[in-house]
Amino acid sequence: MSTLFQDVRYGLRMLAKNPSFTVVVVVTLALGIGVNTAMFSVVNGVLFDPLPFPEADHLVAVHGSKPNFLRGSISYPNFLDWQKDNHCFSAMALYRGTGMSLTGLGEPERLRAEYITSDFFTILGVKPVIGRNLAQGEDGIGAAPTVLISEGLWQRKFGASRDVLGKTLSLDGRGLSVIGVVPASFHLDSVIAGAMDRDVYVPIGQWGNNALTVRGAGLGLHAIARLKPGVTIDQARSDMSVVTQSLAQVYPDNDRGLGATIDPLKESVTGRVRSILLVMLGAVGFVLLIACVNVANLLLARSAGRSQEFAIRAAMGAGNWRVMRQVLVETALMAFLGGALGLVMAAWGTHSALAALHVDLPRAWAVGVDAKVLLFTLGISIFAAILFGLAPALKITRPDLVETLKEGGRGGSGTRHRIQSAFVVVEMAMAFVLLIGAGLMLRTMARILNVNPGFEPHNVTTFSYAFPPALAGSSAETVRAACRQLNQKLASLPGTEAVSLSWAAFPLGNEDDENFWMEGQPKPPSAYEMNWTLTYVVEPGYLKAMGISLKHGRFFTEQDNPHSPPVVVVDEMFARKFFPDQDPIGKRIHLNNTDQLAEIVGVVGHVSQWGLDSDEANPLRAQLYHAFGQLDDAPMKLSASGIGVVIRSSVAPAALIGSIRKATGELSSDRVVWGFESMDEIISDSLASRRFSLMLLGAFAATALLLATLGIYGVLSYLVGQRTHEIAVRMALGAQKRDVLRLIVGEGMVLALAGVGFGLVGGLALTRFVSTLLYNVQPTDPLTFITVSILLAVVAVAACFIPARRAAKVDPLAGLRYQ
Amino acid sequence: MEPTTQSKPPAPGNGGTNGHTLIHLDGVTKVFFTDEVETHALSGIYLDIRRGEYLSISGPSGCGKSTLLSILGLLDSPTDGKYTLNESPLEALSISDRTRIRNREIGFIFQAFNLIGDLTVYENVELPLTYRGMPGSERRQRVQEALERVGMSHRVKHYPAQLSGGQQQRVAVARALVGKPSIMLADEPTGNLDSKNGEAVMELLRDLHREGATICMVTHDPRYADFAERTVHLFDGRIVEETRA
Structure with a gap:
């Protein structure tokens, strides 16, 4: 020792x-x-x-599996039945994200909110910092209005006072009594992939959406559950299969073809x-x-x-x-x-x-x-x-x-040189493989950025708007009038070229769908057997605001209102899928949600709903547009609590935000505007995980390249130092500087090219592991392989050049004395 | 041996080159400057070397033998004086031209052989020719001839480490003569050899001289100096004596 x-x-x-x-x-x-x-x-x-x-391994995510979605939403009535009928879960809870306007506590503020059912926090084992969780039945429609608030909001708005319990928060104009404070250590993204932490958790019965009780309504509700002790996930899947099949027999109109998808919660999140x-x-x-x-x-x-x-x-x-x-x-x-x-x-x-x-x-x-x-x-x-x-x-x-x-x-033995040279070859090969990975990611990103999203994103501003809470109890006609006023106010802003309010789906953002059947055909026995389409509710200015092309027919006008016959506009994908070799203009379809017969009056270009790189892979691509002016009274009233706005302007979006805030403030000081984002930013955000991969792999590849370059430089420098005498002999025998340069660079390049050779083999073998991260680029993309080979060769030449120049400067006389 | 002249400026009209003169040094000096100290390695060297001559340079350690050989071999430049080779003055030449002349006109034989360990015998001998851009077929013929001339043609694929010292020096001699230089400069060619191998190398040089080669050899061994036709003796950077065989 x-x-x-x-x-x-x-x-x-x-x-x-x-x-x-x-x-x-x-x-x-x-x-x-x-x-x-x-x-x-x-x-x-x-x-x-x-x-x-x-016991987090007992937690599962539960979704409704629909014809178009393996992980679609669950209707509230179905959830109640699943909760009651299953034998595999000790508890189930529903959740749905939303936004709510908080008023009466300083400046009106938009809060992140989550509708939940009673067992949400008990399933997760989360205990409030103060107060209590929702009690059984407190989440039902008609129950007393309660709310749990986040620790952050508690500290920010109530100075972390324990007196908060029992106080009333005004959310979207309705008073909800605070019953508990959710700890800051709880993060919603441990339950829902990518979810931001919420400010308030509201019992779902407080939503006030009439569609909540509709068994066929897809309202973006999903569930979590805790497996009973000893129950495996496969057993749970079997059990829920029995439950859903049973419901399909009882409610064939809505539940036929509907199943439950159950994933481990960890897998669902990460x-x-x-x-x-x-x-x-x-x-x-x-x-x-x-x-x-x-x-x-x-x-x-x-x-x-x-x-x-x-x-x-x-x-x-x-x-x-x-x-x-x-x-x-x-x-x-x-x-x-x-x-x-x-x-x-x-x-x-x-x-x-x-x-x-x-x-x-x-x-x-x-x-x-x-x-x-x-x-x-x-x-x-x-x-x-x-x-x-x-x-x-x-x-x-x-x-x-x-x-x-x-x-x-x-x-300075030959063996040592050979080992060092072998090491250089190895590191060049590894750097090559990493560069190939980064190159493929770069090519993928370039391919994605070249994808036409179907709209013109530049100078397009989007944001959300909530009317003053006082409007919440107003008639649909009053809300319509407020919407018209908002549109006109925004349209009058300097630089504004087109404005549209937006509801339901939005490209690269919200998703909403509906089902329909063709006029002249019998109504299919269940929603499962109907046609499905993405659905957008927009104003006449939408087409110009988004820069979507009109292919055929017309888009909406101000004359498309509640008193005119229902009209819809479809996209090319819709037309091709449902009216192959036919002109869809003038054709009529039965809309299942509203039970209306609507006429197709126009065909517009397809837009990427699901992402520039993933739209083609999604089975639900047909797109249907409704005129906002023809929105039914119930959803029109709901829109008062939050609606999307899209504006095309001649000025940059950032320059428009101030005037939007000012103009809407002139309409009402109680209004809330939030979520300003340009369409360029929305596209950029949609590529965040790809950019993450690209930047990380790029950084690693750059580090590897730097280290490999230093490696080849170091070895050659060392060898040049060891070979001063040999170089002097060569120069004494008549080698010119260029001969020495060629000799050293040549030796370095032999190592580099050997590294490229091994790297090629390694790259061909390993790039299949990144194939799932690629888009329209083959893992063996020749351009990437050639470019990286050239890049590595050029960098290697540069790395060799410095020691080679030093070698060429050897004084033969001094070198010969170095014996 | 017969004493001849000491190192001094030639008489007027007698200092230029004549038809037989290969090298003419006219008042060559070499001063090294280190740490503000001037070291006069050579002080006014006047020397002619004729074509086909076998000259040896001798003297005690530090007398300037190797410096003189370095200047003759264009590995170093004189501080002052003129150096004429084949009637061409060399003072104003660029480094590149000096390298080219060294490659074509001068063959080196070093005390430590200075063969390159990673190259075979053949490749070592071929090396000066590769720097001339000579076609491969001609190079092969020349290398073969040179190796045959020194009796090493049977070892073409060997590496220097696989040869004895005497054999390595024979290869070095082959490398010196393969380019058919105007002069071969040998710096203590027997210094790293035993007496038997030393004798053999000296015999080889004498044979080459007899065949017409011009040789200038530095040695401090009087036995080997006697192989030359003429010996110049250096002391403190000056030629103090010249003797002929």
């Missing part, structure tokens, strides 16, 4: 003696270990850690980023390997300088293991220093990076350094120490003592 301490002391002295070498090695390792620790902390927080609820994160974890593994190879090369170079020291030790009787241990102790010290610095970098940088990247990452708040991350860092530090320390350690165990002692430590 004492000799080990001696080795540690000597190792520390050696590190201190060569500070620049130590710094280079430690920083290189810190970079490799740091990005791995950071990525692992993300993967650990998001994927590996269980959800922060008791499933969409799982493959991305695992690919990234693999990618940073490459970065660590490259860092280790680089350090191994540096150590090999240094061991050449220390070969005489090791030979003397061996000559003094030190055994192979004893000398090897000395080297391994030094490498372990460097690895631990690198690991510690990497850990600091990861702990400090991960959250900053996630924030800077605007990543739409579920459970990002759970990312941090915990015991598992510390263990991981320790593990990879040891792994790195073995990996980069082994080659130099093994090398010194086979010294030619006589020659080494004679050489006086000049060293």
Whole structure:
């Protein structure tokens, strides 16, 4: 043990003696270990850690499976029946996100709200900070109006006073009594993928939407449930299958073809980023390997300088293991220093990076350094120490003592050069693979950005608007008049070119659908057998505001009002699907929701509803437009609590926001406007996870390229230093500077091209793992492979050029003296 | 041996080159400046070397032998004086031109052989020719001839480390003569060899001279200096004596 301490002391002295070498090695390792620790902390927080609820593996997400959606919404009546009839869940709860205007507590404010049923928090095991959860029956229609508020809102609006319990909050003009405060430690994105934390949780019975009691209504309601002890998820699926089939017999009109999709809650929350994160974890593994190879090369170079020291030790009787241990102790010290610095970098940088990247990452708040991350860092530090320390350690165990002692430590054997060259080839190959991954992502992004969304996004502003709460109890006609007034006010703003209010679906945002059947055909026995379409409710200005093309017929006019015959406009996809080889203009369809017969008066271009990269993959693409002016009284009244607005302007969206706030404020000081976003931003946000993959993989590839470049530069620099004499001989024999340049660059390029060759093979083998992240780009995309090959070759030439120039400047006379 | 002239400026009208003169040094000096100290390695060297001559340069350590050889081999430039090779003045040449002349006109034989360890015997000998851009077929013929001339043609695929010191120096001699240079400069060619191998190399050089090669050899061994037709003795950077065999 004492000799080990001696080795540690000597190792520390050696590190201190060569500070620049130590710094280079430690920083290189810190970079490799740091990005791995950071990525692992993300993967650990998001994927590996269980959800922060008791017995979280018993939690499941429940959706209604419909003809077009495997994970569609559940109607409230069906939910009540599922809750009552199932034998697999100890409890079920429904939820639906919404927004509500808070008035009476300072400036009117738009709050994030979630409609829930009674068991929502009890299923999750979340206890209020103060107060209580919803009691059974408190969530029903007609129950006393209650609300749970978030700890944040409690602190912000009530100064964290316990007196809040029993106080009334005015939400959308209705008074709800506060019964509890939800702890800040509860994050909704542990339940719903990508959900932001809510300000208020309102019993669903308080919604006031008449459609809530309609069994066939798709209102965006989804459920969570807790499996009974001992019940597996497959058993739950079977049980719910029995339940839904039974309901289909009782309510064939609405429930025929309807099923229940049950997913583990963890998978539901994190499933969409799982493959991305695992690919990234693999990618940073490459970065660590490259860092280790680089350090191994540096150590090999240094061991050449220390070969005489090791030979003397061996000559003094030190055994192979004893000398090897000395080297391994030094490498372990460097690895631990690198690991510690990497850990600091990861702990400090991960959250900053996630924030800077605007990543739409579920459970990002759970990312941090915990015991598992510390263990991981320790593990990879040891792994790195073995990996980069082994080659130099093994090398010194086979010294030619006589020659080494004679050489006086000049060293520089051919074997060492070959190992170093092999290392360079390996790191170039790995950098190539990462660059291919980043290149494919870049090509994918370029392809997606070239997709025509079907609308013209520039200078289009969208936002949400809630009329004053006083309007909530007004007649539909009053709301219609308020909508007209809002439209006119916005249309009069300088720079405004077109305005439309919007309800139901919105491209890359809200989703809404409805079913119908053709005129002249019998009504299908169930909704399942009807035709499905996306549904948009818009004003005449919508087409111009969004920049959607009119293909045929006409769009809506002010004359399309509640008193005129119902008309609809369809998109090309709708026309092709339901009226192949026919002109849909003049045809009429039965709308199931409103039980109206509506005439198709126009055909417009298709817009990407589901995303630029995923629209084609979605089975529900047909699009149907209703005239906002013809909206039924019930939904018209509901729209008072929140409606979308889209404006095309001649000025940039950012410049319009102030005048929108001012103009709407002139209509009423109690109005709430929120959620300003340009269509360009909406498109950009829709690509957030792709951008995340691209930026991460790009950063890793750039790091790998930098390390590999430093590697090839370092090895060539070292070789040039070792070959000064040889170069001098060549120059004495007549080699011009260009001959020497060609010689060194050529040798570097042989290594680089070998790396490219192996990288090609590796790339072809490994890119299939990113195929799910690609869009309209083959994993073997020739352009990417060729471009990356050229890029790597050019970078390698640049890296070779500096040592080559130094070689070309060798003074042959001085070089020949260097013997 | 017969003592001849000491190093001094030639008489007027007698200092230029004549038809047989290959190298003419006219008042060549070399001063090294280090840490504000001037070291006069060569002080006014006047020397002619005729075509086909076998000249040796001798003197004690530090007398300037190697510096003189470096200047003759265009590896270094004189601080002052004129150097004429094949009637061409060399003072104003660019580095590139000096390299080209070195490659075509001068063959080097070093004390430490200076073969490149990663190249085979064949490749080592071929090296000066590759820098001339000579066609491969001609290179092959020349290399073969040179190796046959030194008796090493049976070792073309060997690496230097697989040869004895004597064999390595024979390969070095082949490399020096393969380019058919105007002059071969040998710097202590037997310094790293035992007496038997040293003798063999000296015999080889004498044979080459007899076949017409011009050789200028630095040595401090009087036995080997006697192989030359003429010996110049250096002391403190000056030619102090010249003897003929």
